[in-house]
Amino acid sequence: MPDNIAFRATIDHYTQVLVRRKYIALAVGLAVLSVFTWGSFIMPKVYEASSTVTIEKSGLINPLMEGVGVSPTEARLRKIRSTIASRSTIAQVIEKLGPAYATENETQFNGLIKKIQSNLKITVREEGERRGDPDLFTIEYRGGDPLEVKNFIETLVKEFINQSVLYQNMDAEGVYRFIDSQLEEYKIKLEYSDKSIREFLEQNPTMVPQSEETIARRIENFQVAYIEGSIQLKELLQKRENLRKQLTGEKELSVAFISESSYSPAGFKGTSEDRQKEHLNTLNNELMLLLTKYTIDHPDVLRLQSEINEIQSQLAKPKEKRNNSGSVSGSEMRTLNPVYHRIKEELSKTDMEIDAVRARVDELTKRQSEGRAVLERMPKEQEEWTKLRRDRTAYQHIYDELLQKRESARVSKNLEMSDSTMIFRMIDSPILPRFPVSPNRIQWIVFGFLMGIVSAFGAAVGRDYLDPSYKNEQTIQDDLHLPVLASIPLIRTATDHHAKTKFDNKIYALAAIYCTLIGLLLFIEILYRYLGIRLLPF
Numbered sequence: 001m002p003d004n005i006a007f008r009a010t011i012d013h014y015t016q017v018l019v020r021r022k023y024i025a026l027a028v029g030l031a032v033l034s035v036f037t038w039g040s041f042i043m044p045k046v047y048e049a050s051s052t053v054t055i056e057k058s059g060l061i062n063p064l065m066e067g068v069g070v071s072p073t074e075a076r077l078r079k080i081r082s083t084i085a086s087r088s089t090i091a092q093v094i095e096k097l098g099p100a101y102a103t104e105n106e107t108q109f110n111g112l113i114k115k116i117q118s119n120l121k122i123t124v125r126e127e128g129e130r131r132g133d134p135d136l137f138t139i140e141y142r143g144g145d146p147l148e149v150k151n152f153i154e155t156l157v158k159e160f161i162n163q164s165v166l167y168q169n170m171d172a173e174g175v176y177r178f179i180d181s182q183l184e185e186y187k188i189k190l191e192y193s194d195k196s197i198r199e200f201l202e203q204n205p206t207m208v209p210q211s212e213e214t215i216a217r218r219i220e221n222f223q224v225a226y227i228e229g230s231i232q233l234k235e236l237l238q239k240r241e242n243l244r245k246q247l248t249g250e251k252e253l254s255v256a257f258i259s260e261s262s263y264s265p266a267g268f269k270g271t272s273e274d275r276q277k278e279h280l281n282t283l284n285n286e287l288m289l290l291l292t293k294y295t296i297d298h299p300d301v302l303r304l305q306s307e308i309n310e311i312q313s314q315l316a317k318p319k320e321k322r323n324n325s326g327s328v329s330g331s332e333m334r335t336l337n338p339v340y341h342r343i344k345e346e347l348s349k350t351d352m353e354i355d356a357v358r359a360r361v362d363e364l365t366k367r368q369s370e371g372r373a374v375l376e377r378m379p380k381e382q383e384e385w386t387k388l389r390r391d392r393t394a395y396q397h398i399y400d401e402l403l404q405k406r407e408s409a410r411v412s413k414n415l416e417m418s419d420s421t422m423i424f425r426m427i428d429s430p431i432l433p434r435f436p437v438s439p440n441r442i443q444w445i446v447f448g449f450l451m452g453i454v455s456a457f458g459a460a461v462g463r464d465y466l467d468p469s470y471k472n473e474q475t476i477q478d479d480l481h482l483p484v485l486a487s488i489p490l491i492r493t494a495t496d497h498h499a500k501t502k503f504d505n506k507i508y509a510l511a512a513i514y515c516t517l518i519g520l521l522l523f524i525e526i527l528y529r530y531l532g533i534r535l536l537p538f
Helices: 002-020 022-042 073-084 087-101 106-119 126-130 146-203 212-248 272-291 299-316 319-325 338-417 441-466 473-480 494-531
Strands: 047-056 120-124 136-143 253-259 330-336 423-428
Touching: 002 022, 002 441, 022 441, 022 494, 047 146, 073 120, 073 146, 087 106, 087 146, 106 120, 106 136, 136 146, 146 338, 146 423, 212 338, 272 299, 441 494
Parallel strands: none
Antiparallel strands: 047 136, 047 423, 120 136, 253 330
């Protein structure tokens, strides 16, 4: 209840303020309304023309383009914004429009381009975003002449589409050429790296692909084999010495006494010469049998061969000498000593083994020296080898990537040059604007009414607040802390009251007429903008 009383008191207070300051309130309110209303008629008109362009992508080519170096849509849209608003594009549009945008000097031309750039707006349409299609964008341009605005935006869109196709092909060709040049450069580097590796391998045939651990293990194996070979060599040398001692105790030939009866079997009748020939045939047969089993160096083969030679030499002597040298009981025959021959053969084999082992020990010594030399210079050469391999691997990796990118760039170039990947199409052509986008007279007049009411109330309250005179007894008591003994009200005669009322009515009538006039203008604007009925020529 007390809140309602206070609220009513506040309302009554401000009502009294408006009544007391009604002239100021009316003057300020009407002035603000006039500023907004007539300002909307005085301000220069700004018309806007727009065109919607879409980027259509081929549904058949798109699946084939996965992984191919074609610019993403977002990047293309950013490039579109910079291309449309670029100085070169606007300059070409101005040149095509001709006298409508003629300038006298370079300074005016630069100013015209900056003005056009400030009035140009490129946005992605919101409905395109809701459909999940960011390839739809709108180009808007504002100017004072509706026909010029429409012609400018139409020419600009056409010029942009032509340039986009041209730049798209140029970009694809430029990327392909750049990648191709880089590919040739890395091909040369790769060939040089292969040449360096070949030269390194030729200079260090025992170096690669061994490691220090492998070479150290090999040197250790050589050392073990060297020790074994040295021991074996000492054993063979000792064996040879023993064989030589044995050989000195044996004679190369032995003398055998052979009776004549031994030349032929029992019961054989004939001369001594016939018996020797018969025995020679027997020995030849035995020799042939032995040669089927043993080599010509076998002791038994040598012994038979010696006996055969001895008999043949006896048969070759003249008959008188054979009779003189022969005896009744038989004859002597010198034959090869088998023991001597075996020792000599073993000694020969031992000498060959000694030569083989000695050559092996020398080779092991040489290999150890080479291994130690390789091990000493390995850190530096291994570092060089690692660097060569690392460079070669890096060049090969980059070369393979560039090879793939060049192929992708070639496909991209062919696709873009054939207009298969992206087609710019103007789906909403610019139309001649009927109404200016600025100023919007309906909004301005409505806003003028609202601001007039607010400013009238604010002016009345402000004027009353700045008035130092007391309005009632309570204010005097609160400020001066003195009791009010009496108050004298303003006394007006009937004539004064009638004259004041008449004056007020005139003011109210003029204000109402003025507001009605502005309201009529508002109604005319509504008819023109929303119904196309034009009642005023301006």
